Amino acid sequence: MTIKVNSQLKPAAEMIHSLFLVNQSGDIFLEKHWKSVISRTVCDYFFEAKEKAVQPENVPPVLQTPHHYLITIYRDKLFFLSVVQTEISPLFVIEFLHRVADTFQDYFGECSESIIKDNVVTVYELLEEMLDNGFPLATESNVLKEMIRPPTILRSVVNTLTGSSNVGDTLPTGQLSNIPWRRAGVKYTNNEAYFDVIEEIDAIVDKSGTTVFAEIQGVIEASVKLTGMPDLTLSFMNPRLLDDMSFHPCVRFKRWEAERVLSFIPPDGNFTLMTYHVTSQNLVALPVYVKQNISFFETGSCGRLDITIGPKQTMGKTVEGLMVTVYMPKSVLSVNLTASQGNYTYDLTSKLLVWDIGKLNPQKLPNLRGGLTMQSGAPRPEENPALDINLKIQQLAISGVKVSRLDMYGEKYKPFKGVKYLTKAGKFQVRT
Template sequence: MSAIEALYIFDRFAPTPTIVLQHEWRSRSPTSPTSLLAHYNAHLAPRPALLYVPTTTPPTLLFSFEHNNLLLLSPATSEIEPLLVLEFLHRVVDVLEDYLGPPLIASKIEGSYDIVAQLLCEMADDGIPFTTEPNALRDLVLPPSLIGKLFGSVTGLPGNSLSSISGSTHTNAISTIPWRRANVKHTNNELYVDVIELITATIAPSGRPLSARANGTIAFTSKLSGVPDLLLTLQAPNSHKQKLGEKPNSILQYPVFHPCVRLSRWRDHPGELSFVPPDGKFVLASYEVNLLPSAKQQLQLPVTIDMKTAIGPDEDEFEVRVFVNTTSLTPAVGNGSSPAFGSRSGATRSPAFGGSSNVPVVEEVAITIPLPPAVKTLVATRCSRGEFHHEGREVLWKIPTTGSGAAPSSTATFRTGVQIRAMADDDDDDEEEDEVGEGEEKKDAGTRKASARKRRFKMAMPRCAIVNFSVKGWLASGVRVDSVKIVGGRGMGEGVKPYKGVKYITRAGGIEVRC
């Protein structure tokens, strides 16, 4: 069976290429880490996650993953499943952040190398991924905080006392559930659900959506003592058609579940997630939703724009008008039969965010306008609200929607003129004049120059705009959490009623509006 051979972590922002961590599971790689880094940098950005390097001996498959200022490289000289290695690199980053705290930077890894080495040995046995769940790893490797407390409370230990204490502490406390650590105890029992959707869409110049999808993530935070057994029920906008044979989760496409989810329960009872949760934060499930299941389907967005190009007396201006409207959105409201959910950090409550209004809240509205290479600069720029920045070949316009003077439904306008780069006389125009004939030579020279100028300005107009925003209290797909219940388990105590909260957030992951 193929296995992961090695892992190298580099500090990308160091003045010189610096290797932060070098770990081999089987044998030392025939190619040095610095040579692998040189092969990686030789490719032009954006670099793919898998590179084939035929010039090494033997030829090498180079897997990579960039995170913050770190670059993770894993070479493979034999055939191996690519997704296995890439997923393992992501798991390494998640585990190190869980142990060392976010953000994960080079100094944290260097300062806790003993912890990192233990984690890598437990995560892969002889290069084969073995234990990658943070909850299970905490039963095997002491977190840095616990080691510090141990050193602070115990003095005069022999050289190998720490390892012996670590082994004796965890030998009898290893959990039988791979994703949940043993002997979990909490003073306050709490359950939090975060449903986050990322919208990607393409809008035609006519305003008709060409494509629109939502990628959803159900993030779960469990702080329950013992080993609880939970049941989470989802509802979709078409769940009322259940009598017609349509399943309530029929709009969910490509669902991916945490290993704790019982798949048989999901198949037999669509929309129900039965699971024993890990302790702490984890991703319970992810999914995709086609927001345009039929050609007649209307796409409801809280932020829409209208672009006009080649306007003004000289046709050298363009205008972007942004409409922010939350009144047409359907809030993520429960049906009244689900148990009450509590507010979360003063930010959200189910059924409504803020606990006082059912109107979704639009924030972080930003419009990015890519500019053609012919544009030299912008002139006579004005916007009715917000601030804009022109750097390089794009304009970033940020529009405030909260605070004084901001309304839940409003309009903002951005208008500017373009100044094109200096160019030589248009050779195409000269060729046209030669081909026309003597009669056309008498055409007014000023008219010809004006026509050529308008054509050049038309080429300098933007072709699209990218819309970004976030909405609290609304999901584009209409999916919502109906209930979260404790249906069994052990070690919790009788009569435990945990504090529960749910939060809904929709973000635009790049909505392209063409003009």
């Protein structure tokens, strides 16, 4: 018998060849190769793109080099840079890199350079299990925790004295069932299920205050600690607002299509239940307004800045963590400003002005005004700088998305349950 193989088909195992972790300073502090070792010089193409980007988030996620593709995400002030040798869906790789960052967050409490260095052995064990010969294998947190036990101080001491590792000796129970995201035999004294509805506003506002572009990126984060094998349903008051949804594999998609109800057997612990968009077609309401005037005089080496910010659509909730960031032109040498609330800093090297307001007081609107000193003889800037807004509002889902009820089936106990809402600014920019 002769078997013909299509030589044009490339094996899926060639997905990711290498992974580099890079800090904000551009230092590679960890690397992992699943096949042959690729030289660190391949990252030079990434460093060039990083130098051109105004902010780390603006580095292109996909870069093409003569022999490789570099696919990158930026999480928690770290770059996760993967090297791919063949053409593959970039979103597939990006999703895997986010899974790696989420796993580090779940295992170590945070995903930072110092924490990763302190747990480097566990990090390499996780990467070895998450990717097999360059292709994703075990990416669910519950499965990984049965294979590789999370580090503790006591376990670290025992491993040092005995020479053992955190790798388990038995196959995870989730791998043997049709519910691989949940381990068997889960027991809790206090049974609880909490959900956080977090929405980020991406918006561009022109100098007259008119919204040019606005949309909301939403995510529902879950923390479920329930005994046994609970079956949950989550209903919304207005599911028609949701668009472009992406669900955790536990969600029964056919029931969502038919009834617009989330029905699922949840993983144990923390996980992302779903993500969604709310576009400008649904009239996204911005929570704050900005009045600004940035001018550079035709003659002389000076300019003027005046910024006032106030609440707009906050539903009576308090705006917290309010911050305004301005990337000044290179010709601005110094600033002499007065802030009616909060404080400001100006970095001469990066030309970055940061006004940290804190909590917004509706009765006394914060204002920042004063003069700008320019380089002598420098030409007047052709474009005024844009303002980036950062904020958060507790207990507010600005899109109007609301959870109406949460029901549990399959178990007889009554769990504690709750839903919290949070609105944040994503890429919120005011063009001047």
